[in-house]
Amino acid sequence: MIGVLIVDDDYMVARIHEGFVRRCEGFEVVGVVHDPAAALEAASRLQPDLVLLDVFLPGPSGLDILAGMREAAPDMDVIVVTAAREADTVKRAVRSGAVQYLMKPFTFSDLRERLQHYRQTHRALAPGATPEQTDVDRLFATPKQTAAALPKGLSVETLQLVGQVLADAGGDLSAAEAAEAAGISRVSARRYLEHLAETGRAEVRLRYGEVGRPERRYAPR
Structure with missing residues (x-):
């Protein structure tokens, strides 16, 4: 199972995202937190495989604490889930190593598509695996690009x-x-x-x- 930590300051939105993740086969929610300090503590304690990280948090932003979360959980991957649409924010998320950037509001199928894509690449690149070129191509392609092919x-x-x-x-x-x-x-x-x-x-x-x-x-x- 792929353990997911949800970080969002909006309690209702976080609950909706939690429900979405629980409906996706192969994923489990290991924690839900709402502020930067709790996010850093949860990353260290839970060692999640994947974080759904909001940008807008009280105090430091999600991107501000991302380096600290990675230090606490080195094998953690991140999908940025946010209403932020500024080009600079998107670029910063990419440069920080986010594997996907999903803009709010989104549907269950939007998130499921990205989680399925992540699950497929996560398995291919697990420790000890020997990925083929097709596995690497899937990693660097978006789900829509995969569909087009x-x-x-x-x-x-x-x-x-x-x-x-x-x-x-x-x-x-x-x-x-x-x-x-x-x-x-x-x-x-x-x-x-x-x-x-x-x-x-x-x-x-x-x-x-x-x-x-x-x-x-x-x-x-």
Whole structure:
């Protein structure tokens, strides 16, 4: 599970964001805080994987305390979640190492898309992993850029779902088995699995039976 710390001075907004994160598979909220001092303490104590960080906080801004939070939790990543739209603020967030910048107000699907993108890259770049070029490309691309690169008819969300089904399988899967696990049609599952294979994120294994064509099965790389 990816542990998420939410930092926002608006209690109601923080509660909404907490609810959004809890609805995303693979993520758990490890803490919710509302001011800079509490954010620094929580980063040190909780060691979150990811922080949803607001810019506007009482006293020092979110970006002002970001270096201190990173010092307290060196492996922490940050998604800046704020109403701030000034170009200088966006540039500063990027230079501070934010992996995403999400402007308020946003919908659940907006946040889910970015969390799914983060989850996919987070797994590929976990300690001990050996990422492929496609993994690195996903890290430096936005979810929208990833979607634009997909063949017509494929969506980022379903691709990530099929990829997760494949990763969780513990072995290889047929298109029919992947379809059942993902809740989509066999034809759709086959298209996504073939795309994963073509882009180096899955491998195809042939299972030969007594008669007929060999069955194509897919395993994560």
